[in-house]
Amino acid sequence: MIDFTMRQKEIMNILAKHEPITAEQIADMLGVSKGTLRSDLAVLVMTGQIEAKPKVGYFLANKVGQGYPLHMWQDKLVKDIQGVAVTVQSNTTVNDAVITMFLEDVGSLIVVDGDHYLEGVISRKDLLKVTLGNPQASSMPVHLVMTRKPKIYVIEGDKSVYEAAKKLIYYEVDSLPVVKKETDIQKVKVVGRITKTNIVKALIDLQSEVR
The missing domain is CATH 3.10.580.10 (CBS-domain)
Incomplete structure (x- = not known):
């Protein structure tokens, strides 16, 4: 079971309501800088929770975990x-x-x-x-x-x-x-x-x- 942080859960809740949405828009909604979210977004993408498309933004993955299986990140040292x-x-x-x-x-x-x-x-x-x-x-x-x-x-x-x-x-x-x-x-x-x-x-x- 993946233990996501409160901010990562908030990001997924925002995407559920507003996808697709850019990192800048997510940062504005959370009251933080875009740079602050960089690692949170990377973790959510790498675990297959969300996906990203250039010039479109972030959105929830159609199938959780399909895009970037967690074991691939556990195997990468x-x-x-x-x-x-x-x-x-x-x-x-x-x-x-x-x-x-x-x-x-x-x-x-x-x-x-x-x-x-x-x-x-x-x-x-x-x-x-x-x-x-x-x-x-x-x-x-x-x-x-x-x-x-x-x-x-x-x-x-x-x-x-x-x-x-x-x-x-x-x-x-x-x-x-x-x-x-x-x-x-x-x-x-x-x-x-x-x-x-x-x-x-x-x-x-x-x-x-x-x-």
Whole structure:
């Protein structure tokens, strides 16, 4: 049994009354941004609850689960679609972190130690909060402002893409560090990252395979 979120259920209720409807129209009805709905819509499409047609919009699937069987997403693993992790070390300055973030065009950086073990995550919001009105912030090390374990949500490479999508939506984050657990359960090594964009691209690839 698939456990959909409240927002995903609201989306399906909207489609039942107003299909076909665009993502912009759904976002307006829910009072959120189009970007906020991206992962919700991807999960509903990948599980066969809804379908989408270019220049038409979203609508309820004629047969639930027929378009994109759930087992296809449970078989597709995170390690098959993950991207390269953009990392910095804990002594990296806020100024250098900002430069790295913009050069790599990412919304967050993964903080690791010299052996690539996870130490923290720092987001654009973290950097913005510390730099506003603080001229000395640029020389601060990122370990002073990063989010630390256990408040970091991660996923292992052998987990399904569907599990990753559920985590991204439930915790309302844009990406997850992909990690490999070590013998020491307190330490995990960063081997990549998975984002909402990775999942949407995988959905497009799967669509090509199915149809």
